[in-house]
Amino acid sequence: MTEPLPADLDEAVARLAETEHLLVALDFDGTLAPFVDNPDDSRAIPAASDAVSRLLEVSHTTVAYVSGRAVDSLQRASMAPDGVLLVGSHGGEYRFDGVDTHPPLSDEDRDRVAALSAVLAPVSSAHSGTWVEAKPAGFALHTRGLGDAAEQDANEHARRAVHEAGLPVKVRNGKDVLEFSILSVTKGDGIRHLRDYTGATAVLYAGDDVTDEDGFAALSDGDLALKCGDGETRAAYRVGSPEEVASVLAKLAEARAATGR
Numbered sequence: 001m002t003e004p005l006p007a008d009l010d011e012a013v014a015r016l017a018e019t020e021h022l023l024v025a026l027d028f029d030g031t032l033a034p035f036v037d038n039p040d041d042s043r044a045i046p047a048a049s050d051a052v053s054r055l056l057e058v059s060h061t062t063v064a065y066v067s068g069r070a071v072d073s074l075q076r077a078s079m080a081p082d083g084v085l086l087v088g089s090h091g092g093e094y095r096f097d098g099v100d101t102h103p104p105l106s107d108e109d110r111d112r113v114a115a116l117s118a119v120l121a122p123v124s125s126a127h128s129g130t131w132v133e134a135k136p137a138g139f140a141l142h143t144r145g146l147g148d149a150a151e152q153d154a155n156e157h158a159r160r161a162v163h164e165a166g167l168p169v170k171v172r173n174g175k176d177v178l179e180f181s182i183l184s185v186t187k188g189d190g191i192r193h194l195r196d197y198t199g200a201t202a203v204l205y206a207g208d209d210v211t212d213e214d215g216f217a218a219l220s221d222g223d224l225a226l227k228c229g230d231g232e233t234r235a236a237y238r239v240g241s242p243e244e245v246a247s248v249l250a251k252l253a254e255a256r257a258a259t260g261r
């Protein structure tokens with residue numbers, strides 16, 4: 001038996017379970033995995049991994065992880081079982097059924113990534129406690145553990161330095177992270193691509209951060225948008241923690257299996 005859900009969410013999950021081909025698309029950090037200081041140490045909570053395994057056993061059901069992480073980092077941290085489709089770099093990288101599609105970076109793009117690195121490295125050195133995570137098409141300036149004022153200082157410095165360098169990049173705010181990418185794709189692009197690739201007739205997307213709002217915006221009637229945690233959202237449903245996300249996934253797996261698939 002699974003944990004009871006609020007009545008409206010329970011009904012929405014039951015409706016979703018009836019669709020012909022279901023896509024369950026899930027953000028990783030903050031949604032399946034609690035935040036930790038070192039991104040390499042992130043792991044999905046066991047209840048979430050169990051629920052994903054149960055969903056993968058149901059026919060006409062696809063599970064995907066949609067993350068801001070580089071796809072290699074997402075694969076390592078999530079320990080995604082075979083069959084889970086991966087979208088990394090906020091929609092800039094795909095790993096579907098063992099086939100990688102990396103951002104098609106031109107020589108000019110590579111020069112821009114190198115220039116971005118050269119701008120952000122001294123910014124990070126100037127702000128103790130920050131560090132820079134490299135991704136194929138950009139960088140994340142991490143500020144976890146800094147106080148609000150120090151975080152704001154570091155972020156303002158980074159934004160200013162990138163602006164003054166005249167680099168055309170997309171800037172994204174996340175939880176204790178500020179991201180700079182030469183790609184302008186979003187998680188919404190990732191969800192649209194997943195929908196086309198799988199032929200899904202309905203989608204659940206769950207996420208906790210500002211960048212997940214792009215994913216929610218790519219949903220339509222018959223889909224289910226689930227926000228995890230606090231903050232403004234366009235999602236119709238909200239839960240408080242990865243544990244509660246796992247309960248929704250478990251309920252969905254149970255309801256979907258009960259449809260006879």
Ligand SMILES: O=P(O)(O)OC[C@H]1O[C@H](O[C@H]2O[C@H](CO)[C@@H](O)[C@H](O)[C@H]2O)[C@H](O)[C@@H](O)[C@@H]1O
Pocket residue numbers: 027028029030034035036037038039042066067068069070133140142143144174175176177179209211
């Ligand atoms: O889209 P997501 O799967 O939510 O990824 C967003 C970013 O997640 C990682 O950073 C966040 O999680 C870290 C581990 O808990 C934490 O230390 C950090 O403060 C968070 O911002 C990842 O490192 C980033 O590359 C992702 O973009």
